Amino acid sequence: MHRIHPSPVGPLTLVLDDDGTLAALVLPGARHAPDPATWGPRDDAAGAAVVAQLDEWFAGTRIAFDLPTRPRGTAFQQRVWAELARIPYGATTSYGALAAALGMPGAARAVGAAAGRNPLPIIVPCHRLVGTAGALTGYAGGLATKAALLDLEVRQLARRSDGG
Numbered sequence: 001m002h003r004i005h006p007s008p009v010g011p012l013t014l015v016l017d018d019d020g021t022l023a024a025l026v027l028p029g030a031r032h033a034p035d036p037a038t039w040g041p042r043d044d045a046a047g048a049a050v051v052a053q054l055d056e057w058f059a060g061t062r063i064a065f066d067l068p069t070r071p072r073g074t075a076f077q078q079r080v081w082a083e084l085a086r087i088p089y090g091a092t093t094s095y096g097a098l099a100a101a102l103g104m105p106g107a108a109r110a111v112g113a114a115a116g117r118n119p120l121p122i123i124v125p126c127h128r129l130v131g132t133a134g135a136l137t138g139y140a141g142g143l144a145t146k147a148a149l150l151d152l153e154v155r156q157l158a159r160r161s162d163g164g
Helices: 048-059 075-084 095-101 108-116 143-161
Strands: 002-005 012-016 022-026
Touching: 002 048, 012 048, 075 095, 075 108, 095 108
Parallel strands: none
Antiparallel strands: 002 012, 012 022
């Protein structure tokens, strides 16, 4: 089943397994999204916990997600996605640094390809992955969305440090 939920970066499509576990989160205009024919029927009451946590994240009251997920990918993609999940809220790292953290220096392009296939953007924060010099490069949801997500995190951290 799937649910469409509004967000500051446009409508998000939540794809849920039969047991309600989040399998994919599709950003507007996303490349590499699961085939819509596999999403199942639309149910805008499904995934209430996912919606609540996403709304909290966008509001700046949540910095990490605590949801059951079931992303589908290769063993290498799963390793990359697990490492992406370790990038702290409001921080960024480079493709090369992430490859090195995986013990695979020189595999920055492979890391980028795996990040581009991340089925759970925002939840697994591939938007925090940047080029070596900090340049915004590659994002399945588009660079404007990547910039908006990073900006949101920076603004929320600044608000928290100001006591707001």
